[in-house]
Amino acid sequence: MEADETVVDGRNRRWEKHRARRRTELVDATLRAIRRHGASVGMDDIAAVAGTSKTVFYRHFxxxxxxxxxVAERVNSNIIGDVAGAVGNVDEVVAFAEGPDTDAAWSPRQLLASxxxxxxxxxxDxxxxxxxxxxAPLVPLSERTDTGDAASGVSQSVGRQVGVLITTALQATGKDTTPGATWGHAVVGMVRAAADEWLREGAESSGTSRETLREHLTKxxxxxxSATWPDVDRRPAKEVLE
Incomplete structure (x- = not known):
């Protein structure tokens, strides 16, 4: 590579890092604006919280x-991180399927509840x-997905993660793994529908706590x-949730 090409390449990498850092800062500012002004926040308020102009946002996004x-990608990553922390240790699923003398700390039901x-x-929160x-009040209907569901990407990602848990359990117990992915999305769809209604009614102030709703959904x-794991009640559940 010629010397001048090396210089240009180095500048490009620095510029890409700068753009990535700036995008992160602008997403952070957008989240602060949402928390301060509510979900219906407009671009003017977002730009004001960021201390910049709307033009800068449009330049980057x-x-x-x-x-x-x-913003959805950031939230998606946070949710996936939390869900992965709950169900990502597939060794627990396999260990539980192997018999009552294994050292699996979490039962399958507890993994689901988590x-x-x-x-x-x-x-x-x-x-x-x-x-x-x-x-997605910020996004015009004409710019949304074909289904009109702006949050479908988040739900699909979480559904895939839960599907991995179920598929692993089916495989560990010698069952047909074909339904795993479908069941993962079905679980998330149910949880999301219930969560939306819970929030509409006031969440904790509705009289139903998060813990209660979690238990209702888990049941x-x-x-x-439960048919995915044989003899799931063969030993006492270990309390791992707050």
Whole structure:
């Protein structure tokens, strides 16, 4: 590589890092604006919180849909991180299927409950951000996905993660793994629908706590999934959730 090409390449890398850092800062500012002004926050308020202009946002995200996608990706990563922390240790699933003398710390039901809890925590702890992701008031209808569901990407990602858990359990117990992916998305769809209604009614102030809603959903979902693991009641459950 010629010396001048090396210089240009180095400048390009520094510019890309600068753009990535700036995008991160603008997403951070957007989240602060959502929490301060609510899910229906407009671009003027977002720019004011960021201490810059709307032009700068459009330069980095092209349009409002691009900014929404960046915020959704951040929230998606946070949820996936929490869900992955709950269900990502597939060794626990395999160990539980191997017999009562294994050292699996979490029962399958507890893994399911923890995954549900990870989703509900976002609704409870960051309701305006959740409303922003689900309702996407910033994005014109003409710029949304074909289904009109702006939050479908987040739900699909979480559904895939839960599907991995279920598929692993089916495989560990010698069962047909074909339904795993479908069941993963079905579980997330159920949790999301219940979470949306819970938030509409006021979340914790509705009289139903997150813990209660988690248990209601776990009971309903587990009733269908318990056949995935044989003899799930063969030993006492270990309390791992707060």
């Amino acid at each position: 092209t349009d409002r849909a691009g900014l929404y996608d960046a 995954a549900i809890d990870a989703y509900l925590r976002l609704v409870e 960051d309701p305006e951000v959740y409303r922003f992701i689900v309702n 309903l979902i587990w009733g269908g999934l």
